[in-house]
Structures are given as C-alpha cells and as structure tokens.
Amino acid sequence: MTWSNFESLLRRNLAMAQVVAKAFAGSAVNVSGVVGGQSLSTSEAPKSGVCLGASSSDIWRKCAIFVDSGLRGGVKTTGQSVARRTIRAAVVKESPARPTSLVGEGNGSKKKKVMILGGDGYCGWATALHLSKKGHEVAIVDSLVRRLFDEQLGTQTLTPIASLQKRVKKWKDLSGETLDVYIGDVCNFEFLEHAVKSFEPDTIVHFGEQRSAPYSMMDRDRAVFTQHNNVIGTLNVLFAIKEFVPECHLVKLGTMGEYGTPNIDIEEGFITITHNGRTDTLPYPKQASSFYHLSKVHDSHNLAFACKAWGLAATDLNQGVVYGVHTPETSLDEVLINRLDYDGVFGTALNRFCVQAAVGHPLTVYGKGGQTRGYLDIRDTVRCLELAIINPAKPGEFRVFNQFTEQFSVNDLAALVTKAGQKLGIEVKTAHVQNPRVEAEEHYYNAKHSKLVELGLEPHYLGDALLDSLLNVAVTYADRVDNEQILPAVSWKKIGTKPKTVKPSGL
Template structure:
C-alpha cells in the first residue's frame, strides 16, 4: 500500500505520518508546502514546542518520504499521482484558521483559493490519472454545520417540503471564510464520487487538543503546538495562557458547547480509516463526525485551571466581552456513532489530554511568555 499524506508537516499531519509509517509495510509519501510555519511567523508567533526542520523530521522513518510541493498547482499534483500511484490519499493540507482567514479580504481570498484548489486538484487528478480505485479521505471540519438548534446528524439530513421527504446533504452553515472552504470541499467530494465513481470519506474534525501521541514522545519527533489567537485551538491556547501566568480568556458567559476530540483519537481514527478503506458503496461519500464530546467553554476553562493547580500553576479564569456573534447558550448536540465505531471508543479523555499539554508546555514556559502578546488579536508582523 502507498499512502499520499498531505499536510504532513502539520499539528495532526506529523503524528499521523509517524503512526502510518510504523503500522504500514509500504511507503508513506508526505507532502507539504510548509505554509503553516510561514503563517504562524506572519502573525508574530512560534510553536511552543520547537520542531525540527522537515529534512530532519522525515528522516525519522525509512518508509517516510517528503516532497515539498504546492497542491494548488495542478502540475505538482499530476506529477505526484503519476509517480506514486497511491492506494489512499489522506488529505490534511489546508489553511486551517478561521481567525487568520478573517483578518482581511486578501487572506479570505487566499484561504478559499488555496483550500478549494488543493482538494479539487487532487480529486480531478485521481480521475485523470486513472486512479479511480484510490480511496480519497479528507479532514474537513464540524464547523461546516454551523450551530443549528437541533441534533446534527453524521452526514446528511432529511428534508421535507410539500408533503415529500428526501435525504439530502446537510446545508453549509459555516460561520467563517475558512469553514466555507470545507463546505465547498464537501460538495466537490460529493460531485467527484458521483461523476468519477470515487470512494470518498469526509472526516469532519472537531477542535483538536493535546500535544502527544506515543510516536512523538521521542526527542526530535514532537509535533508543533500553536497557542496564538490565530492558530491555537481554544484548549491549547487556554493551557498556554495558564502556563504563562496569563488569565484564561473566556468570551462572554462561555456556556456554548464546542465539539472536541483528542490528538490521539484524531490520529488513531485516520490510520484505522486508511487501513480499513472505504466502508460504503463504490462512488459514495462516507461522513464521520470526528468528535468525542461537546464541552462548554467555561467548563473547559475551569477544568484547565484545576489541572494547572496540580502543576503549581495558579490559573485565573476571566470573562471578557464576546467579540463574536454567536449563541452563547448553544448546546451543540452532534451524532458520532460512526466515528466512535471507527476509532474503537474514546482513547483519551479531555482531562488526560490537558495533563499531556501541561506536561509538554511547562518546559517551554519562557518561549510562551515571550509571545504572550499573541494570545489576543493584534497587528501582523508583515503589515
């Protein structure tokens, strides 16, 4: 088996690459344009956990190979598919930040062009290369659902009009320019599955927390950990704030619940899906809600403060006026039976994941404190 893993230099991509390399007998071809490193630098921040150069990283396993390439370039994609003929494309590459995409029109346009082009080039590239039997897996986001006032199904929905009912794709209700790119991708994957008879899996990823998997515990194999306003997920950012002695910044009441999943469960499910293959009929899209449970933001902050105390850190939870237009009482009910079956049950709880984060970050306190002004939005370095 040959796996083409895109976004392999990223927070989720790197531990996924390591686990694939350890569990597969064949090659894992890793592709990345190293954009995440550049974007984080643009916003004046760094990874709290220092990471090695790509050349050093991808030399860690004999069956890992690294290609620096831009998937928005059709010729790059065509060359990759022609040379490697992957059995599975695991597509994790994207500009993943809603706040970054929302800085201005230039970055919104860049995010949409980049993300949609990458996925569309891969889908058409597989068909044009005659690789219609390749399993195409993309991590989109639970953010495509928005915040509806009813339980979110794992995939489509039933719509009724004028007495007639049908099963239809869930409407795109993403609340950011970034989330809309993943809604576009979901629509394009559905078209590609139907038109090209491709086997497609859409893994809708929740907010990922954590710093470690068993593969990243060795020195030099750590994954990146972003904590700034633009690229740090809420769990990771709150933990970094506590380590730096900065108040944990809860917007508004913080009673709204957000879907979450650990880094360990995220990686394990992607590897299992790669090994198992497409579960549905040929030419269809399988949808997985990659979430273990929704958590209220204020509950999250208080849990982090409690765990911080075990590390002799006195973390203060402070509420600030919410700059976002959102329902602060939204409960986020979301079906995840298909995902839980895929991953084999939850492997890491929120509390254990937070312990892992503190275990990693306390050794890099100075690095975080030097960039604590990046916890909140500010002027970009390149402007």
C-alpha cells in the first residue's frame, strides 16, 4: 500500500479515530497496522507533511484507537532521516506558540514530550499508557516508593501489578512504543537534573507525591515525610524547569481537598471578591484537612509564585477522588493492569466499597456519611491530563482546573454499590463506623468543574456499568483480599510522635 492510499484511508476514518499509527516527523519508516480490520503498511515517506511510524503487533487488533494527531497537523519536516529524539526535539522548538484550544480544531501537531513523575502509580501509569497511545513521547520518572509503602504496611493492591520493568517491556511488545524510564527520587536534585536534561520534556506531569491522607496522619515521621517529600520535590521540579527547560509546561496534580468544605460555592482556583467597595480576584481560600492535603496547598502557593516570578507555565489539576481500575490500555494485558487499593490507608471510598461488597464485608461509611466530594472515572483522569497537556498554560500563567465529573456523598456511593451488587446477586450491607478523620459530616458542597469540559472532556458518568465492571474486577481478585486491611487504621486525633509500626499478622 502506498503512502497516498494510506493517507487517504486514514482521512476517511478520522471520524472514528480508529487510526493505528503514531506520527512523527522527518524519518522514513515502515508503517503497518490494522484500521477497521484492514491491514496497512507503507515504507514511502511523504515529501512534506508527516510520515507514520508504527510497528506491527496484535495490539492493533485489540485496541486500534490511536489518534492521528500527526496527520492533521502542519509540522514541517526536513525529510532527512535522523535519530528520532533529535527530530522530536527539533519539532518542539520549531512549533508555534502554545496552542490554546482543542475544541473545534485539528490537533494533529500537538505531540508532546511528556515526562511523568510518579508514572508507576495508580493515575501515573494509566496516564503514561494513554499518552503513549495518543502519540506523545513519554518518559516515566518514579522512585517506586509507593511499592515500598505496601511492603512496610503489609498491604497490597487487589490487582496483581507487575514490576515497572515488566510493564514497560510489555507495552513495548504490544504497542511498539518505548517508555523511557528514570528510577529515582525527585527530592534528589542531581537525579532530577539528569533526567530532565536527558529527556528534554516539553511537559512535565507531576504525580510524584505521597498521595494518601491517612498515611500522612499515621505518625509524626510520616507527616513530616509527606510534607517534605511533596513540597521539596515540587520545589525541585520548579527549579529544574526554570533552569533547564524554561518553556516546559508543568501539569501538577493538586486535589479538591485543598478547598475543604466551605459554605459557599467552590470556584476553580480563584474567586472574585468584592469587599468594602473594592474588588479583586484572589486565590480561592484553602482549608485542607490532613497533612497530605496541606502539602498540596503548599505546592499550589509555590507554583503560583514561580509562575509569577519566573514566567513558568503551570496547570494545577485539583483532582477529585478517582475510581475504577481499567483504561483501554491497562486492560490490554494483565501485565499492564493498574493497581487497585482497598486498604484503610491507600484505598479511596468507591474502590474500597466495591472490594468490600465483593468479599461480603459491610461497606464502611465513616460517621454520618454526608461527606460530599467530587469523583471521576480513571478513564477521565487520563483524558483530563491529555487535555491539559495539549492545551497548555501560557508562560507566566498559573491555571487551576477542578478535575472531577460528579459529586456524591459517601452515603450516595454506598447506595449505588448496594444497588449494583443486587444486580450481580451480591447482598451488600453498610456499617457506619466511627469517623477516623476530622471533617464535617453534613455540609454544603457545590464545586465548579467546567474548564476541562470546555476543553473537550466528555465524562464517563458513574453508572451501573462502571459499578458492574469495578465490582467484577473486585470479584475476580476477591481471593487476594486481606480483610484485616479494610478497616480504617489511622485516626486523625490519635496521631502521635512515635513511629507507628505494623504488627505481623498472627503475632
């Protein structure tokens, strides 16, 4: 098949976004794959525009949804055959100023070099694969300390996750795409400097933080670790961008928990206040309620300053509670499966409820259960990240998006899981346990979340299908559940100065 035919075919199939190739500029490579069941290949490089590169693999039959970002763009190429990374870097430098909107435009040229800090974690791994699939060049930076936490706490993900090395190899085997890997700690600036200089990202996604509120409330040592790790790590990232890649867009994961539960509507990062006859738009007041959530508040303030003082471009994604385990990419093969935490330290509400339902454990509602938060499907997390990446903040801009799709109270979630359980023939009970946290259990909550929708987010809403799917995953791996890990293990009020140790089971 010739280039012309291939290009023509791709154009006809754009609407379906069923394109099985990844675009990059300037080198002559073989293209092969399957579009709509039809095998494709070409070794003819176009004289202008882009050419396509993809290795043959049965991934294409399984999941042929690579978007042809390259085809619709207008990247100028040299026509010379040079090493891939060099070309990519050149493209980045030649590309016009940051595009501002995805909506209504072709986005073929928006291929990015994305470095994902924390790319081995729950959100990071799913995001890495999604971006790789969408044609972005991806590097994973991770110290793997999240895996160490599991060892130390005696917990494990419900799903059997593979090592990062095996995950990356499997993705290469299935997709032909390479994920660069840098194993190390972003609190170590020498390491971070090496990684950033080596990969030269145009986008850094920062998931690389300790992300559990209960973990941060276990003892003084872990509270201090959490704030040190998160705040200093982020400071290092800001300095690395300023010094080595000043054009790089930082996409930083915040949390909706930064806002707390004020008695007024929550806006996206900023609020316009009229006071004593004068008006200003100011950072939305923060009322975080754990040392973890506070670390994100600190990060947000540091980011805002770095953007103002140094002209950095940053997007703060104040994410809600993420649920679900599968994305199209992580479900391609069990080696790619994502983690699913259900324990009292790292498990989040809905995921934990589904696991509890699967093993016949009552759903553990903390206190009255009126605690209302924003939630989103992990398939929307990865899409939100991509939207933020391909529509970057402007230099000097500190932008805040509230990243969730629906609000639920804990009681709402319990009712939904109970209902879904009935459909699967599972009897689900609910137990109100003493709330280990310090938080309002009945409160007003109305948080805005329109900016990502304006950029093109089409949410997956929480419905029976999702619950079925999440419940089914829980049922599949029910024999891996450790019932001792389900109950809340950490009390906000009982946190002490002595390191909290875990008693070996049975001792």
